[in-house]
Amino acid sequence: MTNVLVVGGAGYIGSHMCMRLQEAGHAVTVLDNLVTGHRAAAQWGEFVQGAMDDAPLVAELLRRRRIEVVMHFAASSLVGQSVAQPYDYYRNNVVATLGLLESMRAAGVDRFIFSSTAAIFGEPKSELIDEGHPCRPINPYGKTKLAVEYMLQDAAAAYGLRAVALRYFNAAGADPGGRIGESHEPETHLIPRLLRKAAGEALDVQIFGADYPTRDGSCVRDYVHVCDLADAHLHALEFTGQHTGFHSFNLGNGSGYTVFEVIRAAEQVIGRSLDIPVGPRRAGDPAVLVASSRKAHDVLGWRPRHTGIHEIVADAWRWHQQPGF
Ligand SMILES: NC(=O)c1ccc[n+]([C@@H]2O[C@H](COP(=O)([O-])OP(=O)(O)OC[C@H]3O[C@@H](n4cnc5c(N)ncnc54)[C@H](O)[C@@H]3O)[C@@H](O)[C@H]2O)c1
Numbered sequence: 611m612t613n614v615l616v617v618g619g620a621g622y623i624g625s626h627m628c629m630r631l632q633e634a635g636h637a638v639t640v641l642d643n644l645v646t647g648h649r650a651a652a653q654w655g656e657f658v659q660g661a662m663d664d665a666p667l668v669a670e671l672l673r674r675r676r677i678e679v680v681m682h683f684a685a686s687s688l689v690g691q692s693v694a695q696p697y698d699y700y701r702n703n704v705v706a707t708l709g710l711l712e713s714m715r716a717a718g719v720d721r722f723i724f725s726s727t728a729a730i731f732g733e734p735k736s737e738l739i740d741e742g743h744p745c746r747p748i749n750p751y752g753k754t755k756l757a758v759e760y761m762l763q764d765a766a767a768a769y770g771l772r773a774v775a776l777r778y779f780n781a782a783g784a785d786p787g788g789r790i791g792e793s794h795e796p797e798t799h800l801i802p803r804l805l806r807k808a809a810g811e812a813l814d815v816q817i818f819g820a821d822y823p824t825r826d827g828s829c830v831r832d833y834v835h836v837c838d839l840a841d842a843h844l845h846a847l848e849f850t851g852q853h854t855g856f857h858s859f860n861l862g863n864g865s866g867y868t869v870f871e872v873i874r875a876a877e878q879v880i881g882r883s884l885d886i887p888v889g890p891r892r893a894g895d896p897a898v899l900v901a902s903s904r905k906a907h908d909v910l911g912w913r914p915r916h917t918g919i920h921e922i923v924a925d926a927w928r929w930h931q932q933p934g935f
């Protein structure tokens with residue numbers, strides 16, 4: 611049993627993590643300022659409302675809850691907004707994360723698992739993106755995440771921090787039990803947008819471009835089930851107990867799906883046509899983004915288990931049909 615602080619544990623991925631941690635017998639403490647998260651999603655462990663750079667609060671939590679590992683999900687993560695408001699992104703994603711790391715160092719907590727992203731890579735240079743792919747982020751969001759990875763690498767060398775960065779591709783799906791799910795405002799992600807429209811919301815959903823050099827002209831993405839991501843964190847938790855240094859891993863599903871394929875899966879799950887029109891391309895979207903998760907498999911022993919797009923969408927749909935938060 612490990613005492614884990616989940617920063618951002620009231621958010622989409624963090625709340626699934628808390629559920630999984632508690633199921634696995636760990637002691638969960640959530641710190642979240644509820645800027646984009648939901649109090650109702652933080653159903654596991656002790657919940658504390660506050661900011662990750664509130665040093666006295668974090669010091670008190672680390673001490674009182676005898677925290678051994680920090681899992682860090684808290685971030686601002688809208689690519690378009692990061693372009694318009696870069697200072698906000700550097701402040702929350704880099705400066706506040708530095709505050710959290712300094713509090714950990716002062717308290718002698720040396721294990722850290724970080725939510726990184728495929729956005730650190732920028733334009734893909736190969737079909738499958740592995741950890742050796744060049745990191746050339748094309749938006750401030752990706753740059754802030756890469757900046758934190760650099761910080762972790764340096765902190766591992768200088769202070770002995772044991773850090774793992776998990777670069778998620780497209781997080782998707784929800785708790786198969788329907789208790790929690792994805793709820794962002796605004797929602798920019800494809801699957802929840804399709805399902806919110808299906809559930810009756812007046813959303814103008816379009817296919818962002820059907821003239822890409824892919825099998826059906828629409829973009830290919832690597833949709834990885836949120837429960838598989840939580841599982842990868844459990845492996846990383848164990849790993850940081852046994853290894854020093856900084857380590858990074860790409861986390862994907864192993865195969866990509868096009869936008870048309872995702873829409874077809876959604877139509878099968880809900881049992882009717884969604885009638886989504888083709889619109890223009892969205893700026894900054896690469897044609898194909900698919901991870902090689904081989905290193906995560908070989909080193910962490912992780913393998914995604916919920917890989918079919920139908921299952922991923924069906925789990926998300928179960929959540930979207932609940933009253934929800
Ligand atoms: N959703 C994806 O597809 C995806 C892909 C790659 C990486 N990521 C990363 O995974 C992490 C989780 O993503 P998500 O989709 O669950 O996001 P989310 O917005 O649902 O969750 C983030 C949580 O952090 C909290 N938070 C933000 N700033 C905070 C602060 N200063 N102090 C305390 N709490 C704070 C928010 O209130 C929210 O509950 C993020 O770091 C994101 O960048 C997400």
Ligand SMILES: O=c1ccn([C@@H]2O[C@H](COP(=O)(O)OP(=O)(O)O[C@H]3O[C@H](CO)[C@@H](O)[C@H](O)[C@H]3O)[C@@H](O)[C@H]2O)c(=O)[nH]1
Nearest residue numbers: 727728729779780798799800803816817818829831869895
């Ligand atoms: O209304 C919509 C929304 C999306 N898409 C397309 O669907 C795919 C998936 O888009 P989206 O769900 O917005 O995810 P991405 O833009 O691929 O971004 C994800 O992948 C990034 C890594 O590149 C992460 O950093 C982000 O956090 C994560 O949301 C893309 O091809 C979009 O062009 C549409 O066609 N219509």
